[in-house]
Amino acid sequence: MQDQTTAGNLLRTMRANSPLVQCITNFVAMNIAANVMLAAGASPAMVHAEEEAGEFAAISGALTINIGTLSSGWLAGMLKAARSANNAGKPWVLDPVAHYATAFRRKAVAQLLELQPTIIRGNASEIIALAGGTSRGQGVDSRDAVEQAEDSARLLAEKHGCIVAVTGVTDFVTDGQKAKRIAGGSPFMPQVTALGCSLTCLVGAFAAATTNAPFEATVAALAVFAVAGTQAGAAADGPGSFSWRFLDALASLTPEVLDREARVTVA
Ligand SMILES: Nc1ncnc2c1ncn2[C@@H]1O[C@H](COP(=O)(O)OP(=O)(O)OP(=O)(O)O)[C@@H](O)[C@H]1O
Numbered sequence: 011m012q013d014q015t016t017a018g019n020l021l022r023t024m025r026a027n028s029p030l031v032q033c034i035t036n037f038v039a040m041n042i043a044a045n046v047m048l049a050a051g052a053s054p055a056m057v058h059a060e061e062e063a064g065e066f067a068a069i070s071g072a073l074t075i076n077i078g079t080l081s082s083g084w085l086a087g088m089l090k091a092a093r094s095a096n097n098a099g100k101p102w103v104l105d106p107v108a109h110y111a112t113a114f115r116r117k118a119v120a121q122l123l124e125l126q127p128t129i130i131r132g133n134a135s136e137i138i139a140l141a142g143g144t145s146r147g148q149g150v151d152s153r154d155a156v157e158q159a160e161d162s163a164r165l166l167a168e169k170h171g172c173i174v175a176v177t178g179v180t181d182f183v184t185d186g187q188k189a190k191r192i193a194g195g196s197p198f199m200p201q202v203t204a205l206g207c208s209l210t211c212l213v214g215a216f217a218a219a220t221t222n223a224p225f226e227a228t229v230a231a232l233a234v235f236a237v238a239g240t241q242a243g244a245a246a247d248g249p250g251s252f253s254w255r256f257l258d259a260l261a262s263l264t265p266e267v268l269d270r271e272a273r274v275t276v277a
Pocket residue numbers: 107132133134150151152177178179180181194195196197198199200202203204205206207208209232235236239
């Protein structure tokens with residue numbers, strides 16, 4: 011029987027469903043993340059107000075929460091949305107941007123972790139710090155290698171019963187037991203702000219479009235970024251032209267090309 015969980019097949023399913031994803035992201039990421047989602051074939055809605063975030067999570071296919079530009083009002087909306095997603099049986103993804111930087115962020119992430127995210131996606135410095143290690147992260151930017159975060163990712167996944175994705179030069183995804191690496195992308199990617207935040211939203215779209223396969227959904231979303239990133243990077247002159255080329259590459263990526271070009275290996 012054909013494997014329904016290859017990245018290409020999951021991309022086909024995701025586009026066919028065009029899942030509504032509630033993206034509680036940050037002021038920096040909102041526009042690029044929505045454009046990335048639309049280019050890839052998902053349906054994003056940036057809804058974060060405390061007054062409506064919980065209600066909206068119940069009608070969304072998935073929820074993503076990113077603490078990049080946190081404030082107390084937004085945090086209240088995040089907590090309501092995560093509780094509502096849990097009650098409705100919807101997957102939700104946590105992006106713990108620079109959670110190590112301030113006491114406010116550390117406390118917020120601890121509260122969000124208690125609500126048991128389905129998937130955590132962060133850069134290496136964020137994942138190392140989240141597992142209690144000493145990271146070299148500076149603000150929102152990683153200064154650690156993905157390889158150094160792999161043990162932390164496994165630990166976190168075991169502890170919280172979730173999928174953990176670490177992104178960087180070569181990405182790493184684990185459920186605490188099995189793990190995969192996804193190679194590809196472009197050195198221009200960390201030079202364009204909020205692509206990681208956008209990827210978190212896309213992970214939500216793939217999680218919404220799959221049933222009980224958050225590990226495969228995460229690998230597929232990361233593979234889409236890796237292949238489209240490689241294609242855009244090959245033609246780009248710098249981060250500016252990379253940015254628009256990346257949106258075009260996401261939109262024109264076919265499931266067949268994705269399965270052919272994706273460099274996914276068992277870790
Ligand atoms: N040097 C690199 N080479 C290839 N791909 C990269 C590189 N650095 C990051 N990427 C890719 O860029 C995407 C975003 O990951 P990254 O780890 O930069 O997120 P992030 O640090 O959370 O970003 P941000 O906080 O700006 O949103 C992923 O698809 C990742 O594989």
